Amino acid sequence: PLLLLDNFAHHGIHGKHMCSVFELMGPNLLDVIQHYEFKEKRMPLWLVKKITRDVLLGLVYLHERCKIIHTDLKPENIMIKLEPFEEEQLIEQLKNYKVKPISMKYLKNLQTSKNPKSKKKQEKKKLKKKKLQAQNSENKEENEEEESED
Missing domain, CATH: 1.20.5 (Single alpha-helices involved in coiled-coils or other helix-helix interfaces)
Known part of the structure; x- marks a missing residue:
């Protein structure tokens, strides 16, 4: 099971968006696919089946229980849940990450600015x-x- 920490609406320059905050997740599906491509290996069939099954179960839940239709389904938006020991490793890697996050001040400016084009x-x-x-x-x-x- 995946823990939902928060759920809120965000009103920005592109309208209203529903946002959900979940517990720390691992890589996305695109990262996993690229990992196997880099190693020039095929993703194991059992893993493909598990991910496919889990994604389909999640979509059924969203559609039938929550009445939500996911309109942006792609590998980048499918997050892989980590085991607890893997979470600790990911947190350590993130601490050493060189790129700093965008400041909230910058985000506020971005929301009020118009299309630069x-x-x-x-x-x-x-x-x-x-x-x-x-x-x-x-x-x-x-x-x-x-x-x-x-």
């Missing part, structure tokens, strides 16, 4: 508009000069 597009449009205005005024001046010469 759209901002760039707006700046390009403004620049293009200024260039066109400059060209139009130059053409207008040239036309006026030509008319005055006639």
Whole structure:
């Protein structure tokens, strides 16, 4: 059994998302697949069957009991539960991890900021508009000069 520690709604720039916090988990399924590919070995059939069975049982539970349809099912989102001694090893590895987590201050800024691509597009449009205005005024001046010469 997997222990659910917390469940809450998060309202961000992309709308409302339901979040669930579980006990510490191990690697995701993609990590396991890549581990076997790196060793140039096939994943043992018993492990494939166990993971498949557990995922399907979890989906049935979510659908029938919780009335939830998982819409983002992929290996990265399937977490593997560790044995207690493996948890301790993972915690030690995480303590030595070099990359620092994103600060909450940064996350707050990210939630309030707009799409950076759209901002760039707006700046390009403004620049293009200024260039066109400059060209139009130059053409207008040239036309006026030509008319005055006639």
